[in-house]
Amino acid sequence: MAPPPTVILDNGAHTMKIGISSFDTLPRLVSNAIIRGKNDKRLYVADEFDDCKDFSSLFYRLPFERGLLVNWDIERTVWDRVFKHVIRLEPKESRLLVTEPCFNLPKIQDNYDQIIFEDYQFQACYRTIAPELCLFNEVGGLFGDKLGSVPDCTLIVDSGYSFTHIIPFYKGQAIAQGIRRLNVGGKLLTNQLKETVSFRAYDMMEETHIINEAKEKCCFVSMDVYKDLEICKKPFRQNSVIQEYVLPDFIHTTAGQIRHPSSNENQRQQSKDQQILMMNNERFMIPEILMRPSDIGIDQAGIPEAIVQSVSATDSSMHGLFYANIILVGGNANFPGYKERIEQDLRQLVPSEYDIRIVVPIDPVTYAWEGGDRFISQSSKSELSRTFVSRKEYLEYGSEICRKKFGSIMI
Incomplete structure (x- = not known):
């Protein structure tokens, strides 16, 4: 008898990545929200947001709060x-592999189990954290090592929508005392x-989607903040940092775009009615918060310093291995x-006898989902039965069997 299909759901706070194992080569990215358009008054649920044409003043209802x-x-x-x-799949006829946040609260975990088994009636479920799924990929190949090899010590830096988590893994198991959480994420x-x-140009406090798009298209992590700040003071023609970001008007354009510096005067004259957002030091000072949260009053270390804190909390014999196997996802x-700056700052903080190897997967957003797909496709039936909790087990033992099988990383 063929095993039931497995739905893999990387349930991110902003974007969920979902697909069917061994059927979908890549997951579908879907907004994890109910979004209301201001002008059309329509509610967009999940993938319906793909039909939205006017992204002005959208109102988001999110299931996640503070991660x-x-x-x-x-x-x-x-x-x-x-x-x-x-995915067009009946939950009662399938299994579910779902991710949860790090440091998830026991009561919320019980809610996961109840809704998955009692409301949707999945045949079986496995609940885990996204960084753990990353380890099932060809991790060794990322570093140029032998394909199929997995380092004993791996450090996952997961910087997503709500938080940034730094998690050291030894032979696939998270080292709890080494986990660090930064209250800095994409949101x-x-x-x-x-x-x-809104302070420097236009009132954009209600334009979350438009500004998020501008952030993704224009921002970068600076290798020398003070040097780039000096460049930003120069006149427009001598300023290599400044960009003109053309805001969408939702009549002719639905997405913002960067206007190339070489645009001739005719093109500039034709676009005189367009709203232009001048992106100057914002381009690198916003992502700089990841490296120095104290710039906006958050009393926490930046990512490079937090990596050192995380590694220092592990056994000293593992330090070199962790610094040599750092994966950036999210x-x-x-x-x-981003990668180059973390590497540069780490080199100043880490003893010179340690090598530093940092890699970013081809798609750091879907990397956890890909690991889950690889885990399901390469595991035997008996291995999966040991990992998953069946609905029959849940109905007999309740959430206690889930806590026993899945484990949890507590605060």
Whole structure:
């Protein structure tokens, strides 16, 4: 008898990555929110947001708050839409591999189990954290080592929507005392850019989508902040940092775009009615918060310093191995210069006898989902039965069997 299909759901606070193992080569990226358009008054649930044409003043209802899933009414609405219209699979006839946040609260974990087994009635479920799934990929190949090899010690830096987590793994198991959480993620950066732009140019406090898009297209991580700040003081023609970002008008354009510096005067004259956002030092000072949260009053270390703290909390014999096997995942890993800056700052903090190797996967956003797919496809039936909790087991033992099988990283 063929095993039931396995739905892999990397349930991110901003974007969920979902697909069917061994069927989908890549996951479908879906907004994990209910979004209301200001002008058309329409509600967009999950993948329906792809039909939106006017992104002005959108109102978001999110199931996650401060990185924890607290509104199950919204989440159920999103899951209903996704299961029925995106993957088009009946939960009762399938298994579920779902990710949860690090340091998830026991009560919220119980809610996961109850809704998955009692409401959706999945045949079996495995709940884990996204960084753990990353380890099932060809990790050795990322570093140029022998394909199929997995380092005993691996440090995952997961910088996503709500938080940045730094997690050291030894032989696939997270070392709890070495885990560090930074209260800095993509949401904070977008909000900070909204405030900065609203103070310097236009009132953009309600334009979350537009500003988030501008952040993703224009921002980068500086290798020398003070040098770039000096460049930003120069006149427009001599300023190599400044960019003109053309805001969408939702009549002719639905997405913002960077206007090339070489645009001739005719082109500039034709676009005189367009709203131009001048992106100057915002381009690198916003992502700089990842490296120095204290710049905006957050009393925490930046990513490079937090990596050192994380490694220092492990056994001294492992330090060199952790520094030599650092993987950067999450949406913030897409910033140009992100990897190079972390490597540069680490070199100043780490003893010279240690090599530093840092890699970013081809797609750091879907890397955890890809690891989950690889885990399901390469595991035997008996291995999966030991890992997953069946609905029969849950109905007999309740959430206790889930806590026993899945484990949890507690604060």
